[in-house]
Amino acid sequence: MPDIRRLAFLLTALVTPPALAPLALAQGTPAVTPPTTAPRAILFRLVENTAAITGTLDGPTAARRWTPGESLGPLARQQIEATVKATALGPTGKLGAATVGGRIETNDPCDWVRDTRYLTTVKTVFPAHALSAPWNPVPRPITALPLNSAPYLAIVAAELKKRGLTAAPRLVQLLRTDLDGNGRDDILMVAASDPVTFSDGVMSTLYAERAGQYSLVLVREALPGGVKTSVLGERIFKTAPAADAFPSVLTQRIGAVADLNGDGSMEVLVDDYVHEGEGTTVWQSRTGTGGMQKVLEWGCGV
Known part of the structure; x- marks a missing residue:
């Protein structure tokens, strides 16, 4: 989570708009009452052979909400232990069919995290995600654009300038899609002073060490009132970190970019790391009101 040093990530519940979930379910707080009905969908975070149970989508169509993985209902637990079919998801859409499940274990040292197995490995880099749901999780195409696109590099340069940074703009991800189905394309950008690298197929942790380093996650939405830029992640280092700094x-x-709750709009899943921790934040387009809204945080870290 951007610029936050903490011992644990938060895990909150994703809901179908306009209702909002409680914004804090952290280590040590009371768990959500487990649902007694079968889930409508199950969301997983995949890393190699492990699938963390991010949450289950429960309730009737008009009031669907996510139950955190730590509060699995009995029917959800039965389904996962018997294995479920899911769609593996990456930045540009579907990666293929996946089989997830088996014995459910508690993550150590993050005892609020429930892990199971990723049994069918689709060729990708990790972390990736998987959704077990009856609807199409990617209703519209997602296209990767050239990273040397001058107009978007200029946007990054302007955002860096706002933050007092004169570092050269660099794009490490550039995607185009229609998030909310309004017929207008939206642009998703990840800008970073250093490349995002992968070791043995798993995203590597890169620490800030010098002045001028940065990482920005931006979404430019084409809305009825014009284009709006939302910042989904921001890590800026104008000066070099002190030698004894955390x-x-x-x-x-x-x-990933996917429709997680079946409402036709696609959410944006941002993966990141903190010191000895990792997590995923889910952002949703607020159709008609502008801007992106954070609706889910999952993570494990100490």
Whole structure:
């Protein structure tokens, strides 16, 4: 999570607009009452052979909401332990069919995290995500654009200038899609002073070490009232971190873009790291009101 040093990530519940979930479910707080009905969808975060249970989508169509993975209902637990079919998801859409499930274990040392197995490995880099749901999770195409696109580099340069940074703009991800189905394309950008790298197929942790380093996650939405830029992640280092400072991590990446709750709009999943921790934040377009809204945080870290 941007610029936050903490011992644990928060895990909150994703809801179908306009209702909002409680904004804090952290280590040590009371768990959500487990649902007694079968889930409508199950969301997983995939890393190699492990699938963290991010949450289950429960309730009737008009009031669907996510139950955190730590509060699995009995029917959800049965389904996962018997294995479920899911769609593996990456930055540009569907990666393929996946089988997820088996024995559910508690993550150590993050005892609020529930892990199971990613049994069918689709060729990709990790982290990736998977959704078990009856609807199409990617209703519109997602296109990767050239990273040397001058207009978007100029946008990054302007955003850096606002923050007092004169570093050269660099794009490490540039995607185009229609998030909310309004017929207008939106642009998703990840800008970083250093490349996002992968070691053995898993996203590497990159620490801030010098002045001028940065990482920005931006979404430019084409809305009825004009174009609006939302910042989904921001890590800026105008000066070099002090030698005795708490370690700060730069790494951020758009992990997937998908319709997670079946409402036709696609959410943006941002994967990132903090010192000895990792997480995913889900952002949703607020159709008609402008800007992106953070609706889910999942993570594990100490």
